Amino acid sequence: MQSFKDLIANYEWQAIQDDIYRKSAADVVRALAKPGRLDLEDFKALVSPAAAAYLEPMAQRSHQQTQQRFGKTIQMYIPLYLSNECQNICTYCGFSLDVPIARKTLSEEEILAEMSVIKQMGYEHVLLVTGEANKTVGVEYLQCAIRLLRPHFAHIAMEVQPLEQAEYALLRREGLHTVLVYQETYHREEYKTHHPKGKKSNFDYRLDTHDRLGRAGIQKMGLGVLLGLEDWRTDSFFCAAHLQYLEKTYWQSKYSISFPRLRPCAGGLNPKVQLSDRELVQLICAYRLLSDTVELSLSTRESPHFRDHVLKLGITSMSADSKTDPGGYANPNMALEQFEIDDKRPTTEVVASIRRQGYEPVFKNAVGIGDF
Numbered sequence: 070m071q072s073f074k075d076l077i078a079n080y081e082w083q084a085i086q087d088d089i090y091r092k093s094a095a096d097v098v099r100a101l102a103k104p105g106r107l108d109l110e111d112f113k114a115l116v117s118p119a120a121a122a123y124l125e126p127m128a129q130r131s132h133q134q135t136q137q138r139f140g141k142t143i144q145m146y147i148p149l150y151l152s153n154e155c156q157n158i159c160t161y162c163g164f165s166l167d168v169p170i171a172r173k174t175l176s177e178e179e180i181l182a183e184m185s186v187i188k189q190m191g192y193e194h195v196l197l198v199t200g201e202a203n204k205t206v207g208v209e210y211l212q213c214a215i216r217l218l219r220p221h222f223a224h225i226a227m228e229v230q231p232l233e234q235a236e237y238a239l240l241r242r243e244g245l246h247t248v249l250v251y252q253e254t255y256h257r258e259e260y261k262t263h264h265p266k267g268k269k270s271n272f273d274y275r276l277d278t279h280d281r282l283g284r285a286g287i288q289k290m291g292l293g294v295l296l297g298l299e300d301w302r303t304d305s306f307f308c309a310a311h312l313q314y315l316e317k318t319y320w321q322s323k324y325s326i327s328f329p330r331l332r333p334c335a336g337g338l339n340p341k342v343q344l345s346d347r348e349l350v351q352l353i354c355a356y357r358l359l360s361d362t363v364e365l366s367l368s369t370r371e372s373p374h375f376r377d378h379v380l381k382l383g384i385t386s387m388s389a390d391s392k393t394d395p396g397g398y399a400n401p402n403m404a405l406e407q408f409e410i411d412d413k414r415p416t417t418e419v420v421a422s423i424r425r426q427g428y429e430p431v432f433k434n435a436v437g438i439g440d441f
């Protein structure tokens with residue numbers, strides 16, 4: 070059976086990168102004037118340096134398209150870190166095997182304690198997060214966590230190690246709705262440099278994950294690259310090509326894109342490539358112009374100022390009040406964080422800020438959105 074892993078062989082990194090950097094103002098204007106759906110050539114133009122001068126018309130079109138499809142709503146979700154144990158070495162992550170931090174996996178009682186605090190904050194959409202440690206947080210552990218939490222939340226998503234198709238199907242039957250798996254970078258050699266040890270070092274297995282998710286009938290899949298590992302324009306082109314392939318192949322599923330920029334963490338890695346705020350806005354708008362239906366998500370890695378300013382430009386979901394350490398909601402001083410968050414405002418403040426801009430934060434399922 071064909072998968073994106075086979076398709077990517079048709080794309081040569083350097084050729085794509087050269088193409089993007091060769092795009093002209095005329096290419097950008099042509100893409101912006103095109104009625105209907107844009108293609109990957111248009112996407113190249115929209116993420117190119119030439120498009121920097123067209124940020125205003127890009128933002129206007131992105132705003133209109135988003136409002137037409139999603140209304141003036143922002144879906145709210147919150148991450149629940151179940152474990153920081155990990156058998157992989159990733160050069161950019163505070164949970165990496167070689168980082169000397171205390172390790173913790175939540176027990177059933179501790180999961181329920183976290184649930185209780187999160188519910189008091191009003192959240193119905195929860196994102197379960199673990200490191201990649203098959204023995205401690207394998208499928209049985211995840212199955213148990215979903216069973217515990219299912220009665221308490223309207224929507225359960227997870228961001229954990231890539232699994233087999235049958236395992237995804239099993240968790241779907243338990244009540245799992247959404248799975249987020251980021252390729253981190255689509256540059257094969259650079260990927261090897263940042264993932265030298267553990268199961269995650271297998272580039273192809275990770276790349277094949279969304280095909281396994283699609284075949285398992287998972288409702289929604291999330292994609293993304295870790296912005297800063299490689300040239301963001303080229304990496305994002307590959308992610309956009311992945312998205313287009315998935316939208317065509319598994320058309321019953323929904324999709325979301327996230328925009329994690331490298332943040333300081335216990336492991337400490339300086340980004341190879343800096344992505345400015347303006348460039349991140351350009352990227353958000355380029356995805357929206359490529360796809361009307363893809364959900365675009367912005368986490369608390371970004372600053373309050375930035376999140377408030379991009380709210381109207383294409384974003385459809387946001388987290389708030391996030392703790393990235395296991396047990397951090399019920400016991401806030403545990404210092405086991407994956408990365409530092411930037412937007413530390415309480416949920417009430419984020420909600421007030423969204424409303425001030427005329428948007429409605431949605432904690433349950435929004436009409437027309439379905440889930441985050």
Ligand code: SF4
Binds near residue numbers: 163166
């Ligand atoms: S990014 Fe994921 S797999 Fe890599 S060290 Fe962190 S938790 Fe483990």
